[in-house]
Amino acid sequence: MSVTWASLCIAPVFADQEADEAAIRHAVEAYVTAYNSGDAKSLASLWSPEAVYSKPGTQEQVVGREAIEQEFSSIFGENNESKLVVDSKWIQFMSPTVALESGIARLTRPDQTAEETEYSAVYVKRDDDWLLDRVTEKLTPSMGPNYEHLKELDWLIGTWVDEDNDARVETKYAWTANRNFISQMYSLSIGDQIEHSGLQVIGWDPTSRRIRSWTFDSDGGYGEGRWKKSGKVWHIINLGTLPDGTKSSSSNIIKYVDDDTFTWQSVSRMCDNELLPNVDEVVVVRQKDSAAETE
Structure with missing residues (x-):
């Protein structure tokens, strides 16, 4: 039995999608660079003004670019030697200005066990820039x-x-x-x-x-x-x-x-x-x- 790819349920293709996907992947790289540099201001600039970040574990919400900058300033102050590695798994476009990106984030700190989370990020396009609008993370289960x-x-x-x-x-x-x-x-x-x-x-x-x-x-x-x-x-x-x-x-x-x-x-x-x-x-x-x- 052969597969008919065209008959599968797949997301629609929008104009300039290849360029938009490249821009989102560049934004992911910029996020990792800002995080590993401890630069809360640059990191916050990658979020939309009304963005919402849900903390892993507690799912407590941090709302707005300014609050997100303060949140990560606090995180960097406590863990200034932590390093983030992100494995972006896939990007799906919901409309020409909204995309869903997901993957695995791995955070390492000196003398501590690495912490791994599964994340889902909503990106919105504003003035030709793709910005983070919603991010949720959940801790991956311990491995048996x-x-x-x-x-x-x-x-x-x-x-x-x-x-x-x-x-x-x-x-x-x-x-x-x-x-x-x-x-x-x-x-x-x-x-x-x-x-x-x-x-x-x-x-x-x-x-x-x-x-x-x-x-x-x-x-x-x-x-x-x-x-x-x-x-x-x-x-x-x-x-x-x-x-x-x-x-x-x-x-x-x-x-x-x-x-x-x-x-x-x-x-x-x-x-x-x-x-x-x-x-x-x-x-x-x-x-x-x-x-x-x-x-």
Whole structure:
């Protein structure tokens, strides 16, 4: 089944969007430079006059450019050696003068554990300048012991779609609490009806020291998989049990293309000791309006 990109729900494209996106990324860089220089005045100038900043943790609001300058003057006075690194993940234009930018901010201080937050920033265009208007941050959860083994799959987090004129497969990956596991919810729709769905949990098996997955589908079947990585390709050896007790097996191949694209194929498929045809390779794409989330 092939993907029809034009049929996905994506944001509209506005004139000069490429230039506007570059301007916003430049504003993000200017913000980091001002922060790491301890320059509260320059940092405040990057906000709109009526901007609102919500503090991470408490979500207390700081309103207006002057109050924001005072807030960061206080922060810099207490932590003048702190350093900020920002990983801007994506920018989505809501209108020609409003854009949403989000990413990960990492703050380090001498002799302290680094603090990481997920942020969402609304930019508004005023007199050809893109200014911060609203920023919210939330502290990322503490990482569980399994995260180190699963972090290579972090790019999967989000919603993915493979569709053609006949059917649509939608898959949603999300971290569970403390990022010890990844949950996957999937569904196959034909027209307006969901024909098949299921749940998969991906985790680290400390006994076999490998990534494993456990799958449960809406028909009553279940299975488990063993994951192995080779370069940018993941091979998953699956063993399953159908609702009537019949045994099945397959080898699924996931090839990373980029952060918004991967391919999927299923080969060496067996059911009740009979060889089944391979499933041709399909291209799967990320829904642009989906953000990575942690349950």
